[in-house]
Amino acid sequence: MNDVVALGNAGVAIRKANDAGRGALVGYLPAGFPTYDGAVDGVKAMIDGGADVIELGLPYSDPVMDGVTIQRATEIARAGGLRTRDVLSTVEKLTAYSDVPVLVMTYWNPIERYGVDRFAADFAGVGGAGLITPDLIPDEGAEWIAAADKHELDKVFLVSPSSTDERIAMTTANCRGFVYATAVMGVTGARDKPSELAAPLVARVKAATGLPVGVGLGISNGDQAAGVAAFADAAIVGAALVKALQDGGPAGVRKLTEGLAEGVRREPRATVAR
Amino acid sequence: MSTVLPDQFGHFGRFGGRFMPEALIAPLDELTQAWRDAMADREFTDEFERMLREYIGAPSLLYDATRLSDVAGARILLKREDLNHTGAHKIRNAIGQALLTKRMGKPRVIAETGAGQHGVATATACAYLGLECVVYMGEVDTERQALNVARMKLLGAEVISVKTGSRTLKDAINEALRDWVASVDKTHYILGTAAGSHPFPAMVRDFVRGIGDEAREQSLALLGKLPDAAVASVGGGSNAIGLFTAFIGDDDVKLYGVEPGGDGFETGRHAATISAGQVGVLHGARSFLLQDEDGQTIESHSISAGLDYPGVGPEHAWLAETGRATYRPITDAEAMEAFKLLSRTEGIIPAIESAHAVAGALDIAKELGPEATILVNLSGRGDKDMDTAATWFGLGGSDE
Numbered sequence: 001m002n003d004v005v006a007l008g009n010a011g012v013a014i015r016k017a018n019d020a021g022r023g024a025l026v027g028y029l030p031a032g033f034p035t036y037d038g039a040v041d042g043v044k045a046m047i048d049g050g051a052d053v054i055e056l057g058l059p060y061s062d063p064v065m066d067g068v069t070i071q072r073a074t075e076i077a078r079a080g081g082l083r084t085r086d087v088l089s090t091v092e093k094l095t096a097y098s099d100v101p102v103l104v105m106t107y108w109n110p111i112e113r114y115g116v117d118r119f120a121a122d123f124a125g126v127g128g129a130g131l132i133t134p135d136l137i138p139d140e141g142a143e144w145i146a147a148a149d150k151h152e153l154d155k156v157f158l159v160s161p162s163s164t165d166e167r168i169a170m171t172t173a174n175c176r177g178f179v180y181a182t183a184v185m186g187v188t189g190a191r192d193k194p195s196e197l198a199a200p201l202v203a204r205v206k207a208a209t210g211l212p213v214g215v216g217l218g219i220s221n222g223d224q225a226a227g228v229a230a231f232a233d234a235a236i237v238g239a240a241l242v243k244a245l246q247d248g249g250p251a252g253v254r255k256l257t258e259g260l261a262e263g264v265r266r267e268p269r270a271t272v273a274r
Numbered sequence: 275m276s277t278v279l280p281d282q283f284g285h286f287g288r289f290g291g292r293f294m295p296e297a298l299i300a301p302l303d304e305l306t307q308a309w310r311d312a313m314a315d316r317e318f319t320d321e322f323e324r325m326l327r328e329y330i331g332a333p334s335l336l337y338d339a340t341r342l343s344d345v346a347g348a349r350i351l352l353k354r355e356d357l358n359h360t361g362a363h364k365i366r367n368a369i370g371q372a373l374l375t376k377r378m379g380k381p382r383v384i385a386e387t388g389a390g391q392h393g394v395a396t397a398t399a400c401a402y403l404g405l406e407c408v409v410y411m412g413e414v415d416t417e418r419q420a421l422n423v424a425r426m427k428l429l430g431a432e433v434i435s436v437k438t439g440s441r442t443l444k445d446a447i448n449e450a451l452r453d454w455v456a457s458v459d460k461t462h463y464i465l466g467t468a469a470g471s472h473p474f475p476a477m478v479r480d481f482v483r484g485i486g487d488e489a490r491e492q493s494l495a496l497l498g499k500l501p502d503a504a505v506a507s508v509g510g511g512s513n514a515i516g517l518f519t520a521f522i523g524d525d526d527v528k529l530y531g532v533e534p535g536g537d538g539f540e541t542g543r544h545a546a547t548i549s550a551g552q553v554g555v556l557h558g559a560r561s562f563l564l565q566d567e568d569g570q571t572i573e574s575h576s577i578s579a580g581l582d583y584p585g586v587g588p589e590h591a592w593l594a595e596t597g598r599a600t601y602r603p604i605t606d607a608e609a610m611e612a613f614k615l616l617s618r619t620e621g622i623i624p625a626i627e628s629a630h631a632v633a634g635a636l637d638i639a640k641e642l643g644p645e646a647t648i649l650v651n652l653s654g655r656g657d658k659d660m661d662t663a664a665t666w667f668g669l670g671g672s673d674e
């Protein structure tokens with residue numbers, strides 16, 4: 001029963017993929033890039049191309065966890081006048097379009113400024129699934145944890161190769177939906193080589209929790225997604241999709257997503273024991 | 275007992291804390307432990323004090339500014355941090371953290387800089403201790419502070435121009451944090467002010483508190499008592515916390531932080547973060563910050579590059595909220611008048627940052643009256659500001 005609760009919204013979608021013998025695909029694009037409507041079309045293309053979970057970025061002035069691709073994209077979104085309320089209306093359009101869960105990836109200050117409980121209520125009101133919070137650790141997250149619990153939203157905190165086992169236990173105990181494992185010590189952005197740190201990290205996380213584990217940072221093509229799907233429950237792709245949208249529009253996103261979706265289906269995968 | 279805060283998680287009341295990527299939490303825990311161990315190790319603190327004495331020139335003088343006092347209408351004492359090696363209080367923090375870097379066995383240092391003072395101080399400390407040094411500086415700042423870029427390079431540092439965001443100090447901090455996430459096993463980030471994630475606000479305070487500790491002793495020797503007020507400028511807040519810490523337990527000593535009022539607080543073009551009074555999270559801590567309705571950071575404005583930062587250290591936020599210290603803005607114009615006044619009455623050209631504190635002290639002197647003694651942190655010297663001053667006062671060319 002606890003597992004059902006903790007799976008929340010995104011976790012159910014990921015487990016559905018896992019039960020079908022494959023890894024899940026989580027795709028990221030920021031709201032407002034290259035335009036408000038362009039972002040909506042880009043995410044719809046991601047959904048049409050086979051993404052199981054959507055991670056919608058809330059553009060922020062000081063994105064310390066993002067590499068240059070996502071920095072530039074979110075700068076363009078902000079220069080276009082994107083507001084927090086526009087991110088909420090983007091979510092509303094996407095949840096009206098499909099049942100694919102839509103999480104928002106956000107640095108903490110915009111949520112604190114909006115009002116944590118007020119944001120949670122408004123976000124749940126437009127069908128949002130939960131938040132991924134790259135600069136909020138559970139240690140500082142009491143207000144968000146309470147609001148997320150009240151509004152039944154996913155709380156996706158991050159774990160890192162540098163996290164101690166003690167912190168992994170504490171962090172995963174505070175997650176709902178899935179656990180976001182950062183594959184490298186570094187910021188977002190496509191990388192050529194697979195990380196050697198990801199698989200041991202996922203093993204440590206799985207020793208601490210029954211929640212699905214998604215691996216992100218540096219995955220940019222179907223081969224890399226296939227590699228990650230072999231040991232993790234979900235592959236999370238961001239900068240490569242941003243670049244695809246920039247270079248090829250929604251059609252480019254659709255094409256890349258299809259390649260990634262093929263990748264997470266490539267290796268036959270044991271269903272998850274529960 | 276004046277420094278019981280922060281708590282073990284870095285909180286000063288509701289301010290401070292650690293709003294950082296999880297990847298940096300374990301390294302921050304290690305740093306916290308290394309700093310605490312070092313401060314409890316006599317060998318480390320003796321070495322730090324020796325370097326302050328023999329390399330920096332500490333203790334800096336406490337100077338009785340009699341001619342300035344005549345104009346001010348109260349007795350003004352200047353803590354002469356401008357006489358330190360490299361010309362500002364910043365070297366205390368840089369040398370302390372560089373020494374800690376050596377102790378942690380890390381060969382590489384990164385730092386951010388706005389005007390270049392902290393970058394120069396860090397490059398100096400790294401040259402002195404034999405550490406690799408990389409300084410991140412916003413592209414806008416590398417252009418307007420070309421002389422300090424040359425200084426850092428001469429000292430052996432690599433200067434990386436940051437071309438994202440607003441291309442100023444806050445973006446240099448962002449870029450340094452991005453470097454640090456990827457390099458933390460071999461790299462220490464020497465943050466330049468008493469802000470950011472725990473343990474930086476408390477650790478930087480430890481390294482700069484000598485300013486106030488020295489001034490307190492010097493005041494007792496000179497006056498036979500403590501001053502009535504202590505005044506310092508506040509950008510991120512390191513020179514102010516360095517002065518205040520020794521006096522926090524002395525209830526009779528009023529503490530004043532002077533914020534950069536830019537074009538005037540009411541114009542919105544300023545960097546008076548505490549006066550603006552909006553709480554939020556930036557660069558790893560909860561504090562006051564300049565932000566719009568959506569929580570996006572707003573660019574600050576000040577004639578003083580060293581005070582031109584949209585955030586402020588969390589301990590200042592706490593001192594403001596508890597009322598132990600009060601904070602008030604001084605405009606660019608008021609600061610530049612004080613810059614000229616101190617130059618003409620005492621033959622001391624201050625940093626524009628420190629000129630804000632002098633201007634604040636002139637106002638405070640009127641409020642406290644002629645019997646008052648006011649201690650001002652003259653945090654840096656004005657050589658770096660001569661281009662700005664020449665433009666402001668129209669000093670180019672001869673008087674003919």
